Amino acid sequence: MPFLSETPDITTKNPLMALVIGNTMLSTIPGVSGAGPSPEKTLLTPNLDAELVATGAITSVPARPNTPTGCPTPASITRSMMELTGRAPLFINAGLVHQPAVPCLDVYGSPGGDPRRGDAVPLAGDLFRRGEMVGRLLSQCSDLLVLGECVPGGTTTALAVLRALGYEASVSSSYVENPVTLKEEICREVLARIEAAGVHEPLDILRLAGDPMMAVAAGIASTYGGRVLLAGGTQMLAVAAVLKELGHEPPHLATTVYVRDDPSATFARTVGEVGTVAYYVDPNFAHLGHVGLARYCIGEVKEGMGAGGAMVLAHLMGFTPDEIARTVFDFVSAYS
């Protein structure tokens, strides 16, 4: 298998890896998110991921960067790519329950609410406009923006937003067994609310059904002057779909083959329907000799914290597939 499904026509002198982090209260519903040791503790995952990517270790709480099932977190992959490339990542706080332990460009949003109970992101329009300000700011200091995210429970908001925008999408999950029934149930309730409200504009859909990450990421991508690569799976695909609906050229995506190959999701088909391109990276985790990484290949974790995009970035900067896989292996072997 090739390392990249196709080579992006991107050259960059000054790339920036930025990660939008936020919460949706959907992740506290048992069974929705596997990104944490308990539903309540999924809320802290973006903070711990940011700490790991920024500093190389989690010291603010006693925790190891493994998933509850013992896989290295995708943040570990992103961190190892930051070490390999020597780039410092930027974190963008779109709305978190817990205060981060590392500096973040903060738009002073709030965690997303449960979209079955009321507007999920009451100030989605304001967050989009603050994202626009961030996009202008980042334009003057980089020529390529690799924009990832960490929002536990965010594939469920992405499903609702994609459906509300008219796509027949199914979405990916960090679970091996995608909790499709639960997500579909939530989605049905949310779509009924959207229909009752007679809402069609993309920022209104984000207000009712999205999460703060989506509004901020869409704002950033809409004003950024260089090339944008959305680093992620279905959640970033929802951002691309929102941008298209707002009249923008939807940015290309970069993610792992594990997202593309998820049989319960329709990622590649929906990418085509949105009218954009996704680059799929295959880091060949099956053959590295690390049990936790190998489990990515049977459908665990798959993606997160811009891991796929971080590997694509390293490749664009001239590092070989072997250097990339070896760096991930060395980093995760040091603690697991």
Place this chain on the structure above:
Amino acid sequence: MPFLSETPDITTKNPLMALVIGNTMLSTIPGVSGAGPSPEKTLLTPNLDAELVATGAITSVPARPNTPTGCPTPASITRSMMELTGRAPLFINAGLVHQPAVPCLDVYGSPGGDPRRGDAVPLAGDLFRRGEMVGRLLSQCSDLLVLGECVPGGTTTALAVLRALGYEASVSSSYVENPVTLKEEICREVLARIEAAGVHEPLDILRLAGDPMMAVAAGIASTYGGRVLLAGGTQMLAVAAVLKELGHEPPHLATTVYVRDDPSATFARTVGEVGTVAYYVDPNFAHLGHVGLARYCIGEVKEGMGAGGAMVLAHLMGFTPDEIARTVFDFVSAYS
């Protein structure tokens, strides 16, 4: 008079204007700070300044960007320079009482306490280290960092820090009549606490007597890879003195002639004692035909929100003294 006291040996392709904003509870003591319509309301001034510099207007509260005595705020000068140069400024939230209305790179600090009553910045060391992370991040996206501040009451913390570091400094003020007696009284109490604690290390001095801006700005300047220009008067001079004491080459400063010419302060002498250089900009406000700006020349306001450094930056980017003064005049004339 020349526009600049001397021409900095700086060339820049990709400058960044960054403004560290924060609070010290000293500004709520009646008579300490003129940067707000009441002692309590000085706490909101950094937020309103940031909003003005970012967007060109204050809309979050009903307020005009004038000082209580009717002068245009220095933030107006900084904003007009951002419009002239087309650069987007970055705000760094070091510790504020009120949540900002514009995106900030947030280090998740807290407002500084009254240094007479206890440690002013209990986590000064942590804030310094988060500043170091910010400095590394900004290094990869700019070659010149013009670093200003807005901390009402901050000349009093600066006085205490400079004295504790062994300088016989007096400091400037935004008042025409510098409230020297009150500042000296506060300073005496603070220095007695520092002596009783037997503290000599610069970060310990910041912990006891400084404000969050100083710790963050010193951290940023200590790791920034390009050229740093500290944009401000006595407050940034205190940051330079801290950096020197930490073993760093103290960065050069850029400020207005109104700071240098303040008869109650000893700015130029202390700059020499710290072993650095200050560039003084004379925007010739006396002859523009604007009463509020002319009052800068008789000692009101003087500096703030990196105004002097913003004008120096515009000059370094090739704008003439006349274009600079005219842009300030046009901007402030539009609302006052």
